[in-house]
Amino acid sequence: MKNFLFLGAALLALPCSSAWAQGPVSGTVTDARTGLVLPGATVLLDGAASAATDAAGTFSIPAVPAGAHELRVTFLGYEPLVQPVRGQVAAQRLASPLRPGGVLTGEALVTASRANDRTATAYTNVSKEQLQARNFGQDLPYLLDQTPSVVVTSDAGAGVGYTDIRIRGTSNTGINMTINGVPLNDAESHGSFLINLPDLASSINSLQVQRGVGTSQNGGAAFGASINISTLENRREAYGETQNSVGSFGTWKNNVSFGTGLLNGHFTVDGRLSRIKSDGYMNRAASDLKSYYFAAGYQQKSTLLKFITFSGREKTYQAWNGVPEPALTGDRTLAQQFADNYALSDADAERVLREGRRYSFYTYDNQTDNYQQNHYQLHLTQGLGADWNLGAALHLTRGFGYYENYQAAQALTDYGLADVIIGVDTITATNLINRKWLDNYFYGGTFALNYQPRANDAFQATVGGAWNQFVNDHYGEVIWAQYASNGPIRQRYYFNDARKTDYHAYARATWQVAPRLGVYADAQVRHIAYNLDGLEEGLVDVRTRARYTFFNPKAGVTFSPTAGQQLYASYAVGQREPVRADFTDRPAGQPLPRAERLDDIEVGYRFAQPEATVLGPHTALRLEANYFYMRYRNQLVATGQLDAVGTPLRTNVGRSYRTGLELTGSASANDKVSLSSTLTLSRNRVLDYRQILFDSNFAPVVSAETRPSAISYSPAVVSAHTLEGQPLKGLRVALLYKTVSRQYLDNSASEDRRLRPYQVLDLRLRYTIRPAWVKEIELGLLVNNVLNREYVANGYTYGNLDAAGQQLNYNFYYPQATRNFLASVGMKF
Incomplete structure (x- = not known):
């Protein structure tokens, strides 16, 4: 730590180059047709990424050296704009209108699935620079914490390890995630386990969050939102970068990135190596994460070809069981009830109260999750004349790993082992260590x-589709047993294999009927075949045959009364098949799960005034209001329970809905100060909730009555606010404030099964200098939970x-870390 502080002080003392004497260049990037600002556009000075537009569409380059330069502005789905700039002492401000289009950006697949101002949906664009500002080593959900309707959480408590994101109350099993147009969600669980891709954010060049059903995507339907990730950036200039972070709970992040730029006018090579380690806020919740990213591209005239491979390997101590309620409250009666239920020794029962909110149930030293995921993608973008282009990709994801688990007093017969007879005693149970494997x-x-x-962009259209197959083996092995009985080494006590085939096609078009009026239509047909054979843990036969065919139409209309304003409305249908656990883990006597259907209505208003003279010159203002009504049939909602590997158990409810209002706004002045806020007010209800209780033998007892009730994990109020200023040249200070209202752990709306409201304040400092011997040095400090809330x-x-x-x-909970920090040093060469 002393060395880190010494390095920071030394870097602050470095002399700055004469470039600081040059004047800044700022501007606003807008849609040339509607006048709406474009947050998340990339601004390059002489081919090097220099800035990105903020929520108000504005950008600022602090200093441009003397002489002639080229400013290039790019945004996915738009034609690049190239503007000449000459360095001078006086400040310069530019207007940068972009025209829709953008043939051969290398991201044809990504563009095809993203929303824009013509698709009449609610979305947020997040640029590479915006992600880097928050990227101190925490997982991607934490970098999206300030986007509308988002709630994030961490099993280990500090944002490293297993993390989760909910949008509009929908967990990541209902959030469609793609990387370069390729599905990321696990085909069986529908979850996107970003822990398998640590430090992915360092390779992202743009990201879009769509809320609601959104546009047709590859993979499963979006049931609350979609997150569309792109890593396809082609940087024309060679570069080298490194970022190193250190912080609370033994957290370290180190990475190095490099790129050759454009070689011989045709070739590019980019790469990254990363490692993140943390002990976690919770006891025995350590993470050891490694990843790499490599891309090689070729481009010539109307052809772009790019091969990408990236991989992540994680080893985490299991923290997914959470903390029992008495560890938080200190209630000895509840602590004894917990100890009796889990047959704890007196010493372990006392440890519940002693460790408190950082308590971990596990004490076995290798109670770890071990998994590796390798991704391979081959992308082709081919121009077909002046008006057409084709994007295509082949992909392979290889995943394998296990979690190791110590279990006491397990019945031998459950593991295919014979009872052990010693003298006159018959032993029917044993302590053992097992491993549960996935191989897919x-x-x-x-x-x-x-x-x-x-020539005329009034009408644009896309036809697309995909064919994907997922093959997965699930099996368990006994690697040690106190009484091994007749078991061989690595006794395999269950095995089942799954095969899922998914193919779909879609067509989408936008038509600008009049200069201010546009219409949008989108239709998708999707077919799924899922086969599961074999035995699950406990020797349960899980044979399943499921077939689904879905038709998902979407339509919308946009109207721009004046430049910078837009009204929109859309209707969309999303249908989604159950996940594996819905079939295999349903309580005894419950019927097979049914597919879900979502009818989504979005109505909104956008206002963007890049030069708001009411607030003063060079001041940008952006406002947006979005109303949503999401009506579900057979929605699968969390019961509040988990299965053996921490997956939430779900049940169909006949009728339910989510409705609410999302308000966002931002204002900035001369890049000196900016404020952005988002507020979601929602109502989330099951209309015909029927409570299921369990008797002392855990057999279901179904309540006869139905009643309206709140949907679990769905807060009525979520807000996020960021105030950022630049008190000194190169120094940016930001306050980030997050509030989340009460949430229920199940669908009973019971006050004794809920999460209390919380508010969290973070502080972020970034100081950038540009000495003569290196392009840029950035020192950063992130203080999480400044007010030390529990x-x-x-x-x-x-x-x-x-x-x-x-x-x-x-009741079990996942406490989040009290006040903690992450400090970083980043360098660009």
């Missing part, structure tokens, strides 16, 4: 044919009736 392949191809006329962001519950018919509840 996901492969397929995607395409998008885009019509983007250059809050809980997630949890689960289960319960049963005791012999007297009294309901017993077991």
Whole structure:
């Protein structure tokens, strides 16, 4: 730590080059047709990424050296804009209108699935620079914490390790995620486990969050939102970068990135190596994460070809069981109830109260999750004349790994082992260590044919589709047993294999009927075949045959009353198949899960005034209001319980809905100060909730009555606010404030099974200098939870009736870290 502080002080003392004597260049990037600002556009000075537009569409380059330069502005789905700039002492301000189009950006697949101002949907663009500003080593959900309707949580408590994101109350199993147009969600669980791709944010060049059903995507339907990630950036100039962070709970992040720039006018090579380690806020919640990214590209005239491979390997101590309620409250009666339920020794029962909110149930030293995921993608973008282009990709994802688990007093017969007879004693149970394995392949191809006329962009269209297959083996091994019985080495006690085939096609078009009026239509047909054979843990037969065919139409209309204003409305249908756990883990006696359907209505208003003279010169203002009504049929909602590997158990509810209002606004002045805020007010209800209780033998007892109730994990109020200023040249100071209202752990809306509201304030400092011997040095400091709040962001519950018919509840929580910090040093060469 002393060395780190010494290095920071030395860097602050470095002399700056004469470039500081030059004047700044700033501007606003807008849509040339509507006048709406474009947040997240990339601004390059002489081919090097120099800035990105903020929420108000503005950018600023602090100093431009003397002489002639080229300013290039790019934004996905728009033609690049090149502007000459000459360095001078006086400040310069530019207007940068972009025209829709953008043939051969290298991102034809990404463009085809992204929303824009013509698609009448709610979305947020996040640029590479915006991600880098928050990227101190925490997982991607934490970098999106300030976007509308988002709630994030971390099992280990500090944002490193297993993290989760919910948007509009929908967990990541209902959030469609793609990387370069290729599905990332696990085909069986629908989850996107970003822990398998640590430091992915360092390779992202742009990201879009769509809320609601959104546009047709590759992979499963979006049931609350979609996150569309692009890493396809082609940087024309050679570069080298490194970022190193250190912080609380033994957290370290180190990475190095490089790129050759454009070689011989045709070739590019980019790469990254990363490592992130953390002990975690929770006891015994350490993470050791490694990843790489490599891309090689070729371009010539109307052809772009790019091969990308990236991989992540994680080893984490299991923290997914959370903390029992008495560890937070200190209630000795509940602590004894917990100890009795889990057959804890007196010493372990006392440890619950002693460790408190950082308690970990596990003590076995190798109670770890070990998994590796390798991704391979081959992308082709081919121009087909002046108005057409084709984007296509082949992909393969290879995943394999296990989690190791110590378990006490396990029945030998559950593991295919014979009882052990020693003398006159018959031993029927043993302590043992098992490993539960996943071994899978996901492969397929995607395409998008885009019509983007250059002469007249009033009508644009895309036809696309994909074929994907997922093959997954699930099996368990006993690697040690106190009484091994007749078991061989690595006794395999269950095995099942799954095969899922998914193919779909879609067509989408936008038509500018009049200069101010546009219409949008989108239709998708998707077919899924899922086969599962074999035995699950406990020797349960999980044979499943499921077939689904979905038709998902979408339509919208936009109207621009004046430049910089837009009204929009859309209707979209999303249908989604159940996940694996819905089939294999449903309670005894419950029917097979049914597919879900979502009818989504979005109505909104956007206002953007890049030069708001009311607030003063060079001041940008942006406002947006979006109303949503999401009506579900057979929605699969979390019951509050988890299965053996921490996956939430779900059940169909006949009728439910989410409705609310999302308000966002931002204002900035001369790049000296900016304020952005988002507020979501929502109502989330199950209309015909029927409570299911369990008796003392955990057999279901179904309540006869139905009633309206709140949907679990769905806060009524979520807000995020960022105030950022530049008090000194090169120094940026930001305050980030997040609020989340009450959430329920199940669908009963019971006050004794809920998460309390919480508010979190973070502080971020970034200081950039440009000495003569290196392009840029940035020193950063992120202080999380400045006010030192003890809050809980997630949890689960289960319960049963005791012999007297009294309901017993077991609540578990995921406490988040108290005040902590991450400090970083980044260098660009």
